[in-house]
Amino acid sequence: MKIRIHTQLDYELSHPTDMLLQVEAAMIPEQTVEMAHINVPDVLHFARIAAHDDIGERIWVRAERRLLVDYRAVVSIERLLGDLTNLPEIPPHQLPGETVQYMMPSRFCQSDQFQTFVDAEFGELRGGQRVVAIRDWVAGHFSYVPGSSAGDTTALETFVKRQGVCRDYAHVVTTLVRASGIPARVAAVYALGVEPQDFHAVSEVFLGGEWHLVDATGMAVEGGMAKIGVGRDAADVAFLSAYGTVKMNAQSVQVEPV
Structure with missing residues (x-):
């Protein structure tokens, strides 16, 4: 099965804030990420680190005033299924x-x-x-x-x-x-x-x-x-862990079959 993903986050920040994002589909044997792009504009810092058990990645972000995230991906799910x-x-x-x-x-x-x-x-x-x-x-x-x-x-x-x-x-x-x-x-x-x-x-x-x-x-x-x-x-596995005060303006997740 193949799915298309589109995630958007819009958060308001009262001061420069460190945040840990985990929103990307993991690149692991049971699923193939055929296409992926994440856009996090105007941040002060952006760095990838391994996630728990090395399944997927987290992203350290430091931003001020506003955090905008736009993530798009197409994932083919190849997991072996059984009873x-x-x-x-x-x-x-x-x-x-x-x-x-x-x-x-x-x-x-x-x-x-x-x-x-x-x-x-x-x-x-x-x-x-x-x-x-x-x-x-x-x-x-x-x-x-x-x-x-x-x-x-x-x-x-x-x-x-x-x-x-x-x-x-x-x-x-x-x-x-x-x-x-x-x-x-x-x-x-x-x-x-x-x-x-x-x-x-x-x-x-x-x-x-x-x-x-x-x-x-x-x-x-x-x-x-x-x-x-x-x-x-x-x-x-929180999609956003903020080390400071943040306010959600908007958030959307869309998942559909390809």
Whole structure:
């Protein structure tokens, strides 16, 4: 599948401010970035650095008065797809070293507080069967309500409220999967089917020796997502982290099939 991406950001700055951008589709084996261009005019500093796990890049920007970003890309998604249900989990002692951090609690994914729940709710299910059951449980028990959460809302708070946005769904799925002894992380993606169109967050789980994207909101499918970056939770994949006061004037994300 091939998708076309167009992202625009317009932020007002009260004084010279350092910002970390993560908006470009990652150049990784499972997707080919056929065309890409980012325009960030009139900035004081622009420098690329590696993103989390070397998946994608972040951009350090220092700007004053205003930040304008225009990003366009065409991405061919070549990810191998399969039925999660049949995929086995990897015993912890056989996990690759880079996956171990995704077994542990993080700021927004307090997986250590959910072990009793997952054992009681999902019983003897293992591997992909448990991941699918978790995805479907979250989809059936939570309501997608824009504005119902904030940037500091945790998986535990979302679990209690039973509502949120894509970021919250991803946090809860990631948390419950980690509590089940399976590595899970949050992925920022561009995805077909997201309404209203925006940056999208999903969970990514390690099964059968590979990572697989899981979206409990039901808006996107694995074959229609272009990965931007990954991390322990949403804090690692924010599209804009500002080290100062910024005000959003406008923001738009458009994703369409080619």
